[in-house]
Amino acid sequence: MRTAPTCPRCRGPLSPPIPGWSAWTCGxxxxxxxxxxxxxxxxxxxxxxxxxARVPIWVPWPLPPGWLVTGFADAGDERTGASAVAVALSGPAxxxxxxxxxxxxxxxxxxxxxxxxxxxxxDPGDGFGVSAPAAKVEIDGHPVSMWAVGADTAAFAGEALANWLWAVLWPSSAGVLMLEQLSLRDLRxxxxxxxxxxxxxRLEA
Ligand SMILES: [Zn+2]
Structure with missing residues (x-):
């Protein structure tokens, strides 16, 4: 398992910041x-x-039958807090x-x-917000629209609590899980x- 922080966009190595002056930098x-x-x-x-965490730690609850929480990832440091949080789940497709x-x-x-x-x-790019949403999730009893944005996989993006909300599934056929209007809870x-x-x-890739 890797031990050094990497780029959240490409997983490449980072140059550490000069204390009090700069940020972590990807080439x-x-x-x-x-x-x-x-x-x-x-x-x-x-x-x-x-x-x-400065952003929600989303988990579908109740979990789909047979599903388990299979890890966490976060981007940020002690100084700034985590501006991105990922929760991984695995289960029967x-x-x-x-x-x-x-x-x-x-x-x-x-x-x-x-x-x-x-x-x-x-950010989500061209597929976001155009035409009808591909799926909805429920947060605090309210439906949140999500649009299909993935090229090669089942990926959905929406907006919740002023942050991006993403759901990415593998294999892509597992995207039908999003048709069940999962209810999300914030583990914070x-x-x-x-x-x-x-x-x-997937978190180690
Ligand atoms: Zn990078």
Whole structure:
């Protein structure tokens, strides 16, 4: 497992900041929020993410049947807090086999969600907000629209609490899971008895 922070957009190596003066820098993407090594799926990791998160820690609740929480990732440092948080989940795919789902909340311009979706820019891009939404999730009893934005995979983007909300699924056929209008809860606020599985390899990519 990697131990040094990487670029949230390309997973490339970063130059560390000069204290008090500069930011973490990617040779391709310039100043970025450093993506910390993935955190193992357990309660201690959740507490660690809670301590730094400036954005929601979204999890579908109730979980789809048979699904487990399979890791966390966050971008930022102690000084700034985490401006992006990813929660990984894994479980049976609706059409057979197993599937992974990564849900990201992030401030605009960070690029963690778009990196999972395989998009070139840090934000959702052209597919976002045009035509009818492809899916909805429910947050605090309100529907939140999400648009299909992925090129090669099932990726959906929307806006919640002034942050980007991303849901990316593998294989792409698992995207039908989003038709079930999942209800999302923010783990910063809710104590849920989460079932944990093994670390999702998508977070290590
Ligand atoms: Zn980069």
């Amino acid at each position: 391709v993407h310039g100043d970025v929020s450093p993506l910390q090594p993935p955190r193992r799926p357990c309660r201690e990791s959740l507490e660690a993410v809670r301590a730094v 609706p059409l057979g086999g197993s599937a992974d789902l990564v849900i990201v909340a992030e401030e605009p311009g960070i690029g963690l969600g778009s990196s999972f979706a395989g998009l070139p820019g840090p 606020e809710d104590e849920l008895d989460l079932p944990y599985g093994a670390l999702c390899p």
